[in-house]
Amino acid sequence: MRQVIHGEFGPANVEFADAAALLRTYSAVSLNLSPEPGDVKANLRLAAKEITAAKLAQPDLGWVVLPELFTCAYSNLASVHHYAEDAELGESARFFTSLARDLGLYIAYGFPERLPGTAGASGVCDSANLVGPEGVMLTYRKRHLVCTTGENLVFVPGMELPVVEAGGMKVALVICWDLGFPEVAREAALLGADLILAPAGWREPWGAQYELSCAARALDNAVYLVSANQLGVYPEAHFETPGHAYGPDGLRVSESVGERSVCGVDPRIPMQWRGFYGNTLLDDEAVALEVCS
Numbered sequence: 001m002r003q004v005i006h007g008e009f010g011p012a013n014v015e016f017a018d019a020a021a022l023l024r025t026y027s028a029v030s031l032n033l034s035p036e037p038g039d040v041k042a043n044l045r046l047a048a049k050e051i052t053a054a055k056l057a058q059p060d061l062g063w064v065v066l067p068e069l070f071t072c073a074y075s076n077l078a079s080v081h082h083y084a085e086d087a088e089l090g091e092s093a094r095f096f097t098s099l100a101r102d103l104g105l106y107i108a109y110g111f112p113e114r115l116p117g118t119a120g121a122s123g124v125c126d127s128a129n130l131v132g133p134e135g136v137m138l139t140y141r142k143r144h145l146v147c148t149t150g151e152n153l154v155f156v157p158g159m160e161l162p163v164v165e166a167g168g169m170k171v172a173l174v175i176c177w178d179l180g181f182p183e184v185a186r187e188a189a190l191l192g193a194d195l196i197l198a199p200a201g202w203r204e205p206w207g208a209q210y211e212l213s214c215a216a217r218a219l220d221n222a223v224y225l226v227s228a229n230q231l232g233v234y235p236e237a238h239f240e241t242p243g244h245a246y247g248p249d250g251l252r253v254s255e256s257v258g259e260r261s262v263c264g265v266d267p268r269i270p271m272q273w274r275g276f277y278g279n280t281l282l283d284d285e286a287v288a289l290e291v292c293s
Contacts, residue, residue, distance in 0.1 A: 024267070025060070025264050025267075026061065026062030026063070026167060026168075026264070026265055027058040027061045027062060027263065027264055027265070028061075028064075028065070028195075028224070028262075028263050028264075028265050029054045029058065029061060029063070029260050029261065029262050029263075030226055030228035030229075030242070030243040030244060030245065030254065030260065030261040031047070031050050031051070031065065031066050031259060031260060032067070032228055032230070032242040032259050032260075033066065033067060033070070033230070033231065033259060034230065034231050034232035035067070035070050035071070035072070035073040035230065036073060037075040037234065037235075038072055038073070038075075038076070038082070038083065039072075039073075040071050040072055040091065040092070043071055043072070044071070044091075044092065044095050044096075047066060047099075047109070048099055050259070050260075051099060051103065051105075051107065052099075054260055054262075055103045057257070057262075058262060061105050062105055063106045063108070063166075063171075063195070063197060063226065063265070064106070064107045064108070065109075065197045065198070065226050065243070066107070066110065066199060066228055067109075067200060067201055067229055067230035068110040068126065068128070068175055068199040068200050069110045069111065069112060069126060069201060069230075070110045070230070071109070071111040073230065074110075074201030074230050074234070074236075074239075075234040075235055075236055075237075076235060076236065077154045078150075078154070080112045080124065080154060081112065081114075081120065081124045081154075083112055084112040084113060084114035085111065085112070086113075086114055086116075087129060087136065087139040088135075088139075090111070090114075092109065092111050092129070093129060093131065096109060097131045097132075097135050097136065100131050100132050100133055101132075101133040104133060105132070105167075106131065106132040106166050106171070107129075107130070107132075108128055108129070108130045108173055108199060109129060109131075110127070110128045110199035111127060111129065112124050112127070112155075113125040113126075113127035113141065115156065121154075123156065124154065124156065125142065125155055125156050125158060126141070126145065126154075127139055127140065127141045127142065127158070127175075128140050128173045128197075128199045130164065130166065130173055132167070137164045137166055137171075138162040138163075138164050138171075138173065139162075140160075140161065140162065140172070140173035141156070141157070141158025141159070142155065142157065142175040142176070142177070143158050143161075143178055144181055145157055145177070146177050149236070161174075161184070161187050161188055163188060163191045163192050163193045168267050169224075170195065171195045172188035172193035172195075173196070173197050173198070173199070174188065174197075174198050175198065175199055175200070176198070176199070176200040176201055177202075179200070179210070179217055179227070182216070182217065185217040185220060185223070186220065188221075188223075189220075189221035189222070189281055190281060194223050194224065194270040194271075195223060195224045195225075195226070196218075196223055196226070197226050198225060198226065198227035198228075199227070199228055200227050200228065200229045200230070200243055201229065201237075201239065202229050202239065202241060202243075203237040203238060204237070204239065207240060208241075210229065211241065214227050214243070214244065214246050215246045215250045215251070217246075218246035218248060219246075219249060219250025221280065222273050222274045222277070222280060222281070223248055223270055224245065224248065224253075224269075224270070225246045226243075226244075226245040226246075226254075226263070226265075227243035227244065229241060229242055231259070242256065244256075247269065247273075248273040248274075249273055249277070
Protein backbone atom coordinates (compact mmCIF):
# COMPACT_ATOMS: atom_id res chain seq x y z
CA MET A 1 0.00 0.00 0.00
CA ARG A 2 1.34 3.43 -0.91
CA GLN A 3 1.28 6.11 1.73
CA VAL A 4 1.56 9.10 -0.62
CA ILE A 5 0.37 9.11 -4.21
CA HIS A 6 1.06 11.87 -6.73
CA GLY A 7 -1.30 12.14 -9.64
CA GLU A 8 -4.62 12.91 -11.20
CA PHE A 9 -7.66 10.83 -11.99
CA GLY A 10 -7.32 8.00 -14.42
CA PRO A 11 -4.42 5.76 -15.26
CA ALA A 12 -2.20 8.44 -16.80
CA ASN A 13 -0.59 10.09 -13.77
CA VAL A 14 1.30 13.38 -13.67
CA GLU A 15 3.13 15.02 -10.82
CA PHE A 16 0.89 17.04 -8.49
CA ALA A 17 3.42 19.88 -8.88
CA ASP A 18 1.86 20.47 -12.31
CA ALA A 19 0.13 23.82 -11.80
CA ALA A 20 -2.68 22.78 -14.13
CA ALA A 21 -3.85 20.25 -11.52
CA LEU A 22 -4.66 23.12 -9.19
CA LEU A 23 -6.98 24.68 -11.75
CA ARG A 24 -9.16 21.60 -12.20
CA THR A 25 -12.33 20.99 -10.26
CA TYR A 26 -14.12 17.70 -9.84
CA SER A 27 -17.36 16.51 -8.33
CA ALA A 28 -17.74 14.45 -5.19
CA VAL A 29 -20.75 12.25 -4.45
CA SER A 30 -22.08 10.82 -1.21
CA LEU A 31 -24.07 7.67 -1.87
CA ASN A 32 -26.50 7.33 1.02
CA LEU A 33 -27.51 3.73 0.43
CA SER A 34 -29.27 0.90 2.24
CA PRO A 35 -27.03 -2.19 2.02
CA GLU A 36 -28.37 -5.66 2.79
CA PRO A 37 -27.15 -7.13 6.10
CA GLY A 38 -24.62 -9.88 5.47
CA ASP A 39 -25.01 -9.94 1.67
CA VAL A 40 -21.62 -8.74 0.48
CA LYS A 41 -22.08 -9.68 -3.18
CA ALA A 42 -25.45 -7.91 -3.42
CA ASN A 43 -23.99 -4.82 -1.78
CA LEU A 44 -21.07 -4.74 -4.20
CA ARG A 45 -23.51 -4.99 -7.10
CA LEU A 46 -25.53 -2.13 -5.60
CA ALA A 47 -22.40 -0.02 -5.31
CA ALA A 48 -21.36 -0.70 -8.90
CA LYS A 49 -24.81 0.24 -10.18
CA GLU A 50 -25.01 3.47 -8.19
CA ILE A 51 -21.41 4.57 -8.79
CA THR A 52 -21.70 3.95 -12.52
CA ALA A 53 -24.95 5.93 -12.64
CA ALA A 54 -23.33 8.76 -10.67
CA LYS A 55 -20.40 8.85 -13.11
CA LEU A 56 -22.77 9.00 -16.08
CA ALA A 57 -24.65 11.88 -14.44
CA GLN A 58 -21.43 13.66 -13.39
CA PRO A 59 -18.68 13.03 -15.98
CA ASP A 60 -16.23 15.03 -13.85
CA LEU A 61 -16.84 12.79 -10.83
CA GLY A 62 -13.65 12.41 -8.83
CA TRP A 63 -14.58 11.01 -5.42
CA VAL A 64 -17.36 8.72 -4.21
CA VAL A 65 -18.14 8.01 -0.55
CA LEU A 66 -20.15 4.99 0.64
CA PRO A 67 -21.44 4.36 4.19
CA GLU A 68 -19.70 2.78 7.17
CA LEU A 69 -19.45 -1.05 7.05
CA PHE A 70 -21.09 -0.86 3.64
CA THR A 71 -20.01 -4.29 2.43
CA CYS A 72 -22.05 -6.09 5.11
CA ALA A 73 -24.23 -3.19 6.37
CA TYR A 74 -24.16 -1.67 9.84
CA SER A 75 -26.38 -4.31 11.45
CA ASN A 76 -26.00 -7.27 13.82
CA LEU A 77 -22.49 -6.41 14.94
CA ALA A 78 -22.13 -9.73 16.74
CA SER A 79 -21.86 -11.49 13.37
CA VAL A 80 -19.80 -8.87 11.53
CA HIS A 81 -16.61 -10.91 11.85
CA HIS A 82 -18.02 -13.42 9.35
CA TYR A 83 -17.60 -10.75 6.65
CA ALA A 84 -14.20 -9.42 7.69
CA GLU A 85 -11.54 -9.36 4.98
CA ASP A 86 -8.00 -8.29 4.26
CA ALA A 87 -7.74 -4.57 3.51
CA GLU A 88 -5.70 -4.95 0.33
CA LEU A 89 -6.38 -8.47 -0.93
CA GLY A 90 -10.01 -8.96 0.09
CA GLU A 91 -13.00 -9.23 -2.21
CA SER A 92 -14.15 -5.64 -1.75
CA ALA A 93 -10.67 -4.17 -2.27
CA ARG A 94 -10.28 -6.03 -5.55
CA PHE A 95 -13.82 -5.17 -6.65
CA PHE A 96 -13.67 -1.46 -5.91
CA THR A 97 -10.14 -1.07 -7.30
CA SER A 98 -11.29 -2.55 -10.60
CA LEU A 99 -14.35 -0.27 -10.65
CA ALA A 100 -12.26 2.80 -9.78
CA ARG A 101 -9.84 1.98 -12.57
CA ASP A 102 -12.62 1.49 -15.12
CA LEU A 103 -14.31 4.78 -14.19
CA GLY A 104 -11.21 6.84 -13.41
CA LEU A 105 -12.18 7.97 -9.89
CA TYR A 106 -11.61 7.36 -6.17
CA ILE A 107 -13.93 5.43 -3.87
CA ALA A 108 -14.09 5.51 -0.06
CA TYR A 109 -16.09 2.67 1.49
CA GLY A 110 -16.55 1.05 4.88
CA PHE A 111 -15.91 -2.64 5.57
CA PRO A 112 -14.95 -4.94 8.47
CA GLU A 113 -11.21 -5.54 8.27
CA ARG A 114 -9.52 -8.77 9.31
CA LEU A 115 -6.18 -7.95 10.92
CA PRO A 116 -3.29 -10.15 9.78
CA GLY A 117 -2.74 -13.24 11.90
CA THR A 118 -6.17 -13.21 13.56
CA ALA A 119 -9.20 -15.47 13.32
CA GLY A 120 -12.75 -15.71 14.59
CA ALA A 121 -14.44 -12.86 16.38
CA SER A 122 -11.18 -11.23 17.47
CA GLY A 123 -8.90 -9.05 15.39
CA VAL A 124 -11.57 -7.15 13.44
CA CYS A 125 -11.56 -3.39 12.81
CA ASP A 126 -14.33 -1.07 11.66
CA SER A 127 -12.34 0.19 8.67
CA ALA A 128 -12.58 2.23 5.50
CA ASN A 129 -10.54 2.00 2.33
CA LEU A 130 -9.77 4.67 -0.22
CA VAL A 131 -9.16 3.02 -3.58
CA GLY A 132 -8.34 4.51 -6.95
CA PRO A 133 -7.03 3.54 -10.36
CA GLU A 134 -3.66 2.93 -8.70
CA GLY A 135 -5.06 0.44 -6.20
CA VAL A 136 -5.66 0.70 -2.44
CA MET A 137 -4.49 4.16 -1.46
CA LEU A 138 -5.03 3.96 2.29
CA THR A 139 -6.85 2.06 5.00
CA TYR A 140 -8.22 3.88 8.04
CA ARG A 141 -9.42 2.09 11.18
CA LYS A 142 -12.10 3.79 13.25
CA ARG A 143 -10.62 5.25 16.41
CA HIS A 144 -13.68 6.18 18.44
CA LEU A 145 -15.89 3.14 18.93
CA VAL A 146 -19.45 3.64 20.18
CA CYS A 147 -19.78 1.96 23.58
CA THR A 148 -23.57 2.26 23.73
CA THR A 149 -23.90 0.01 20.68
CA GLY A 150 -21.19 -2.42 21.71
CA GLU A 151 -18.70 -1.49 18.99
CA ASN A 152 -15.97 -1.55 21.64
CA LEU A 153 -16.78 -5.22 22.29
CA VAL A 154 -16.54 -6.15 18.61
CA PHE A 155 -13.83 -4.02 17.02
CA VAL A 156 -10.20 -3.19 17.64
CA PRO A 157 -9.74 0.61 17.63
CA GLY A 158 -7.37 2.17 15.11
CA MET A 159 -4.32 4.29 15.81
CA GLU A 160 -2.98 5.72 12.54
CA LEU A 161 -4.41 8.47 10.34
CA PRO A 162 -2.75 8.35 6.91
CA VAL A 163 -3.09 11.16 4.35
CA VAL A 164 -2.53 10.62 0.61
CA GLU A 165 -2.57 12.68 -2.54
CA ALA A 166 -5.44 11.53 -4.72
CA GLY A 167 -6.78 13.47 -7.68
CA GLY A 168 -5.15 16.79 -6.90
CA MET A 169 -6.22 16.86 -3.24
CA LYS A 170 -4.64 15.56 -0.05
CA VAL A 171 -7.21 13.14 1.32
CA ALA A 172 -7.87 11.55 4.72
CA LEU A 173 -10.62 9.23 5.96
CA VAL A 174 -12.55 9.26 9.23
CA ILE A 175 -15.51 7.08 10.20
CA CYS A 176 -18.84 8.16 11.71
CA TRP A 177 -18.42 8.80 15.47
CA ASP A 178 -14.89 10.07 14.83
CA LEU A 179 -16.67 13.19 13.59
CA GLY A 180 -17.82 13.86 17.14
CA PHE A 181 -14.22 14.42 18.23
CA PRO A 182 -12.58 17.60 16.88
CA GLU A 183 -9.10 16.18 17.43
CA VAL A 184 -9.38 13.56 14.66
CA ALA A 185 -10.21 15.96 11.83
CA ARG A 186 -7.68 18.44 13.22
CA GLU A 187 -4.94 15.82 13.10
CA ALA A 188 -5.82 15.06 9.48
CA ALA A 189 -5.68 18.75 8.58
CA LEU A 190 -2.36 19.24 10.37
CA LEU A 191 -1.01 16.32 8.33
CA GLY A 192 -1.98 18.26 5.21
CA ALA A 193 -5.46 16.96 4.33
CA ASP A 194 -7.73 19.40 2.55
CA LEU A 195 -10.43 16.81 1.77
CA ILE A 196 -11.84 14.47 4.44
CA LEU A 197 -14.09 11.61 3.36
CA ALA A 198 -16.30 10.14 6.09
CA PRO A 199 -18.27 6.89 5.72
CA ALA A 200 -20.95 6.87 8.42
CA GLY A 201 -23.69 4.82 10.07
CA TRP A 202 -25.13 7.69 12.15
CA ARG A 203 -28.40 6.66 13.70
CA GLU A 204 -31.48 8.50 14.88
CA PRO A 205 -32.43 10.48 16.87
CA TRP A 206 -29.07 12.20 16.38
CA GLY A 207 -29.31 13.19 12.72
CA ALA A 208 -29.08 16.90 13.53
CA GLN A 209 -25.88 16.30 15.50
CA TYR A 210 -24.45 14.38 12.54
CA GLU A 211 -25.00 17.36 10.27
CA LEU A 212 -23.61 19.80 12.82
CA SER A 213 -20.53 17.65 13.42
CA CYS A 214 -19.76 17.48 9.71
CA ALA A 215 -20.16 21.22 9.30
CA ALA A 216 -18.10 22.01 12.40
CA ARG A 217 -15.20 19.74 11.41
CA ALA A 218 -15.08 21.36 7.96
CA LEU A 219 -15.10 24.89 9.41
CA ASP A 220 -12.69 24.07 12.25
CA ASN A 221 -10.04 23.04 9.77
CA ALA A 222 -10.95 24.91 6.56
CA VAL A 223 -11.31 21.65 4.62
CA TYR A 224 -13.90 19.96 2.45
CA LEU A 225 -15.70 17.19 4.32
CA VAL A 226 -17.84 14.71 2.41
CA SER A 227 -19.83 12.08 4.31
CA ALA A 228 -22.20 9.28 3.27
CA ASN A 229 -24.65 7.74 5.73
CA GLN A 230 -26.46 4.41 5.74
CA LEU A 231 -30.22 4.85 5.36
CA GLY A 232 -33.11 2.61 6.36
CA VAL A 233 -34.60 0.70 9.26
CA TYR A 234 -32.43 -2.16 10.54
CA PRO A 235 -32.85 -4.52 13.50
CA GLU A 236 -30.39 -2.50 15.57
CA ALA A 237 -31.14 1.05 14.52
CA HIS A 238 -33.00 3.51 12.33
CA PHE A 239 -30.95 5.65 9.91
CA GLU A 240 -32.66 8.50 8.08
CA THR A 241 -30.30 11.50 7.79
CA PRO A 242 -28.41 11.55 4.48
CA GLY A 243 -24.79 12.59 4.42
CA HIS A 244 -23.68 15.71 2.56
CA ALA A 245 -20.59 17.71 1.64
CA TYR A 246 -19.45 20.79 3.52
CA GLY A 247 -17.01 23.42 2.35
CA PRO A 248 -14.12 25.05 4.23
CA ASP A 249 -16.55 27.75 5.40
CA GLY A 250 -18.65 25.11 7.17
CA LEU A 251 -21.62 25.55 4.84
CA ARG A 252 -23.27 22.68 3.00
CA VAL A 253 -22.18 22.67 -0.63
CA SER A 254 -23.98 19.56 -1.92
CA GLU A 255 -27.38 19.08 -3.46
CA SER A 256 -29.53 15.97 -3.14
CA VAL A 257 -30.31 13.96 -6.25
CA GLY A 258 -32.23 10.94 -4.97
CA GLU A 259 -29.84 8.99 -2.75
CA ARG A 260 -26.87 11.01 -3.98
CA SER A 261 -25.49 14.19 -2.51
CA VAL A 262 -23.45 15.94 -5.19
CA CYS A 263 -20.97 18.80 -4.89
CA GLY A 264 -18.09 20.43 -6.70
CA VAL A 265 -14.63 20.44 -5.12
CA ASP A 266 -12.08 23.15 -5.96
CA PRO A 267 -8.53 22.44 -4.67
CA ARG A 268 -7.83 26.18 -4.37
CA ILE A 269 -10.67 26.99 -1.97
CA PRO A 270 -9.25 25.71 1.36
CA MET A 271 -6.20 27.97 1.15
CA GLN A 272 -8.23 30.90 -0.16
CA TRP A 273 -10.68 30.56 2.71
CA ARG A 274 -7.87 30.53 5.28
CA GLY A 275 -6.53 33.75 3.80
CA PHE A 276 -9.95 35.40 3.82
CA TYR A 277 -11.37 34.13 7.13
CA GLY A 278 -8.21 33.44 9.11
CA ASN A 279 -6.04 30.37 9.43
CA THR A 280 -7.21 28.16 12.32
CA LEU A 281 -4.40 25.65 11.74
CA LEU A 282 -1.88 27.39 13.98
CA ASP A 283 1.37 25.91 15.22
CA ASP A 284 2.62 26.64 18.75
CA GLU A 285 4.57 29.75 17.74
CA ALA A 286 1.63 31.15 15.80
CA VAL A 287 -0.68 30.48 18.75
CA ALA A 288 1.61 32.50 21.01
CA LEU A 289 1.65 35.40 18.55
CA GLU A 290 -2.11 35.21 18.16
CA VAL A 291 -2.61 35.39 21.93
CA CYS A 292 -0.27 38.38 22.22
CA SER A 293 -1.69 40.33 19.30
